[in-house]
Amino acid sequence: MRKPIGWSTIIIAALVAVSAGLVWRRDGTDGVLEILTHDLSLFGGILPRVLAGCLLGAFISEILPHEKVSRSLGPKSGLMGLLVGTAFGAILPGGPFTAYPVASALLAVGADFGATIAMVVSWTLIGYGRAVAWEIPIMGTDFTLWRILISLPLPVLAGALGRFVYVRIYPQTAAKDDEN
Amino acid sequence: MSAALLIDILLWGSVFGVGLIAFRRGPPVFKASLREGSMDFINIVPRIALGVIGSGYIAAIIPQEVITGWLGPDSGWLGVATAVVAGAATPGGPVIGFSIGTVALKSGGGVPQVVAYVVAWALFAFQRVILWEIPFMPARFVWFRCAVSVPFPFVAAAIAMVIGKP
Numbered sequence: 426m427r428k429p430i431g432w433s434t435i436i437i438a439a440l441v442a443v444s445a446g447l448v449w450r451r452d453g454t455d456g457v458l459e460i461l462t463h464d465l466s467l468f469g470g471i472l473p474r475v476l477a478g479c480l481l482g483a484f485i486s487e488i489l490p491h492e493k494v495s496r497s498l499g500p501k502s503g504l505m506g507l508l509v510g511t512a513f514g515a516i517l518p519g520g521p522f523t524a525y526p527v528a529s530a531l532l533a534v535g536a537d538f539g540a541t542i543a544m545v546v547s548w549t550l551i552g553y554g555r556a557v558a559w560e561i562p563i564m565g566t567d568f569t570l571w572r573i574l575i576s577l578p579l580p581v582l583a584g585a586l587g588r589f590v591y592v593r594i595y596p597q598t599a600a601k602d603d604e605n
Numbered sequence: 606m607s608a609a610l611l612i613d614i615l616l617w618g619s620v621f622g623v624g625l626i627a628f629r630r631g632p633p634v635f636k637a638s639l640r641e642g643s644m645d646f647i648n649i650v651p652r653i654a655l656g657v658i659g660s661g662y663i664a665a666i667i668p669q670e671v672i673t674g675w676l677g678p679d680s681g682w683l684g685v686a687t688a689v690v691a692g693a694a695t696p697g698g699p700v701i702g703f704s705i706g707t708v709a710l711k712s713g714g715g716v717p718q719v720v721a722y723v724v725a726w727a728l729f730a731f732q733r734v735i736l737w738e739i740p741f742m743p744a745r746f747v748w749f750r751c752a753v754s755v756p757f758p759f760v761a762a763a764i765a766m767v768i769g770k771p
Contacts, residue, residue, distance in 0.1 A: 431744050433739050433744040433747070433748075434655065434739075437655060437656070437659060437735055437739070438655060438659070440659070440663060441655065441658070441659030441660075441662055441663065444659070444662035444663045444665065444666050445659075447666045448662050448665050448666060451666075452665075456665075457662075460658075460661045460662055460665055461658060461661075464658040464661040465658065467657055467661075468653070468658065471653070471657070473613075474612075474613070474616060475646065475650070476642075476646050477613075477616045477617055477620050478616075478741065479642045479643070479645040479646040479649060480620050480624070480638075480639070480642035480643075480646075481620050481623060481642075482645065483638040483641040483642030484623035484624050484626070484627045484638050484642065485623055486641075487630075487634055487637065487638040487641075488626050488630065488634075518615055518619070519612065519615060519616055519619070521733060521736075521737035521738070521741075522616070523616060525737050525740075525741035525742055526645075526741050528741075528742060529742045529743070532742070532743065538746060538749060538750075541746065541750075542749075542750050542753060542754075545738075546728065546750075546757075549727045549728060550724065550727050550728070555699055555727075558699070559699035559700060559703055560699070560703055560723075563699075563700065563703035563704055563706075563707055564703050564706055564707050565707075572720055572723060572724075572761075575720060575764045575768070576724060576761060579724075579757045579760065579761065582757065582760070583753055583754055586753045586756070587749065587750070587753045590749075590752075591749070
């Protein structure tokens with residue numbers, strides 16, 4: 426996990442301020458307040474899930490055997506690590522409130538960027554959760570299965586590209602990872 | 606409603622399960638991870654708040670018709686590129702993303718373009734990135750993940766062009 430305020434937060438806050446300003450110019454104070462009320466109730470609704478996600482991530486990073494994780498998902502895990510990450514992302518239940526805390530926990534206990542990218546991309550592209558709940562009912566079974574079939578190679582490719590780029594733009598971090 | 610309840614039961618059941626495993630490793634392990642999880646929660650809440658409230662405003666200034674318009678019958682790679690931008694810019698959750706994809710398919714949008722749209726939406730939809738991925742994951746990872754994912758909606762479209770329609 427990270428510091429509460431970073432560059433990403435600042436960029437997002439600026440984007441939000443500009444958007445809120447545009448909404449105010451178009452819809453006036455009422456328009457701004459209407460969105461605020463709606464989003465505040467949404468926020469209250471998801472807070473318990475956020476808490477559950479945080480606890481899940483903390484427990485998992487505590488109970489996972491670090492050595493095993495860095496062996497099977499670390500920088501030297503090779504194609505197997507990318508495949509394990511992909512398989513893990515595909516079977517992970519729940520929504521974003523489970524996937525991202527778990528991915529973050531894996532990163533913390535020794536998975537490298539490549540395997541974690543494979544996992545996140547696999548969760549979003551071939552995970553069954555969203556496909557069953559939303560894509561099949563809305564887009565139809567044929568399209569969904571066909572789209573998933575096309576997506577099958579993508580998590581491994583994304584993870585491999587991630588590793589390839591990572592060792593080139595962060596050579597020092599990568600070398601330090603090697604020592605571990 | 607019942608689906609939401611099911612998700613919550615599954616979620617808290619998993620928390621309880623891994624919590625139990627941690628507890629059996631000894632109460633200090635359990636307490637330490639409980640404290641860590643709570644601290645993470647406190648740190649994440651402001652970012653989630655910014656994400657939820659902020660993405661509402663960003664979504665309000667992107668009319669859905671604009672996104673649908675970008676997914677017109679413009680075929681070829683320009684159409685694919687437009688579809689990728691549209692996927693990243695689509696506000697709202699899965700219902701909106703997939704509905705826009707369905708509308709595009711029915712109104713004559715090319716299949717590779719719609720595949721590129723759905724894949725780009727899954728990879729980059731700004732609301733999910735702002736609301737969930739950035740708060741929960743190291744920022745450096747999120748930007749890196751997004752950057753290396755850029756080619757893949759195009760790869761998906763290329764595969765769709767080669768193997769044909771569903």
